[in-house]
Amino acid sequence: MPKQSDFELVETVLPALTERQLLLRSLFLSVDPYMRGRMTGVRTYADPVDIGQVMVGGTVGKVLQSTHPQFSVGDVVVGYWGWQEYAVSDGRGLRKLDVNLAPPSTALGVLGMPGMTAYFGFLDICQPKPGETVVVSGAAGAVGSLVGQIARIKGCRTVGIAGGDDKVRWLTDELGFDAAFNYKTNKNYTEALKQLCPSGIDCYFDNVGGAITDAVLPVLNVRARLSVCGQISQYNSAQPEPGVRPFPYLLTKQARAEGFIVIQFTERFPEGIAQMAEWLRQGQLRYRETIVEGFENMPSALIGVLRGDNIGKMLVQIP
Ligand SMILES: NC(=O)c1ccc[n+]([C@@H]2O[C@H](COP(=O)([O-])OP(=O)(O)OC[C@H]3O[C@@H](n4cnc5c(N)ncnc54)[C@H](OP(=O)(O)O)[C@@H]3O)[C@@H](O)[C@H]2O)c1
Numbered sequence: 001m002p003k004q005s006d007f008e009l010v011e012t013v014l015p016a017l018t019e020r021q022l023l024l025r026s027l028f029l030s031v032d033p034y035m036r037g038r039m040t041g042v043r044t045y046a047d048p049v050d051i052g053q054v055m056v057g058g059t060v061g062k063v064l065q066s067t068h069p070q071f072s073v074g075d076v077v078v079g080y081w082g083w084q085e086y087a088v089s090d091g092r093g094l095r096k097l098d099v100n101l102a103p104p105s106t107a108l109g110v111l112g113m114p115g116m117t118a119y120f121g122f123l124d125i126c127q128p129k130p131g132e133t134v135v136v137s138g139a140a141g142a143v144g145s146l147v148g149q150i151a152r153i154k155g156c157r158t159v160g161i162a163g164g165d166d167k168v169r170w171l172t173d174e175l176g177f178d179a180a181f182n183y184k185t186n187k188n189y190t191e192a193l194k195q196l197c198p199s200g201i202d203c204y205f206d207n208v209g210g211a212i213t214d215a216v217l218p219v220l221n222v223r224a225r226l227s228v229c230g231q232i233s234q235y236n237s238a239q240p241e242p243g244v245r246p247f248p249y250l251l252t253k254q255a256r257a258e259g260f261i262v263i264q265f266t267e268r269f270p271e272g273i274a275q276m277a278e279w280l281r282q283g284q285l286r287y288r289e290t291i292v293e294g295f296e297n298m299p300s301a302l303i304g305v306l307r308g309d310n311i312g313k314m315l316v317q318i319p
Helices: 034-038 104-108 113-126 142-153 165-174 189-196 210-219 247-252 262-281 295-307
Strands: 022-030 059-066 076-079 086-089 133-137 157-162 179-182 201-206 220-228 256-259 289-293 313-317
Touching: 022 076, 022 104, 022 295, 034 295, 059 086, 059 104, 076 104, 104 313, 113 142, 113 201, 113 220, 113 262, 133 142, 133 210, 142 157, 142 165, 142 201, 142 262, 157 165, 157 189, 165 179, 179 189, 189 210, 201 210, 210 220, 289 295, 295 313
Parallel strands: 133 157, 133 201, 157 179, 201 220, 220 256, 289 313
Antiparallel strands: 022 059, 022 086, 022 313, 059 076
């Protein structure tokens, strides 16, 4: 688990803008589990953050000054300038937000990277059919809570696994999950899944890996589809935890497991954002944010997301 002392708060003088630049003031900073992976010093699908570098991350902010013809003072943009209160940008990788269409923080959640992860990672890889049973782990988080609702919209029976009674209640009472259980108090995961999925599991959206995913395997139906999105239960482990070998289950159930990284769908994000926005407008989709205030609280917010302090999307807001 990361510690507060792994981070350093550094103050620097902002440089004056040169041509085609803008000065940004962060309003919301995204806090995501993948940030833990950037702290291991190992290259995965992305470079690690070296010691002394600015931590990476999605950001929403306001343009304070601009010498760039495409951006005006007051524009609100989403980008990737990391853990900084202010940043100088040349405009590359920034997208302007229409604050009248949706609150700007949604560009880091339901209408941003987590939303696209849920939309493409579930629909493209699981290809759910009406009447099928979908199980989602990490179900009360940013991605999981959206996957369950998309499954419900697609006419599936939706079962969530989450780490708290308050989370379970939110899933079943407010988001329309058919069932959910608290894996921290109900330790017999396979038994719980058999009870809550009497027709077996057709689709499994895996946010957590580890013992929870092991427990799903015996309950899979023939031709089940597993979308491997995240393995958060393992992110703080120095060694892979011992566990079940999944291939015999895939073999006998003729099932398919596929990992993905959301950036593989980047070209299709406009389609995903438009559909998620439409479902929001129709009231078919709901989202929740856990907002921590104050830039200096970025490390504790990251530790919090790894510990499960959040319901829905974890964000830091700079008032
Ligand atoms: N493949 C991709 O491109 C992609 C993109 C985005 C996210 N992801 C992955 O998707 C997953 C969810 O991301 P997110 O942004 O939506 O985060 P999130 O679910 O909002 O937050 C993380 C949640 O993980 C749960 N958790 C922590 N430790 C756990 C453990 N040992 N076992 C089970 N659950 C644990 C906690 O909820 P509980 O209280 O329920 O434990 C916590 O709230 C992560 O694994 C992330 O790495 C993948």
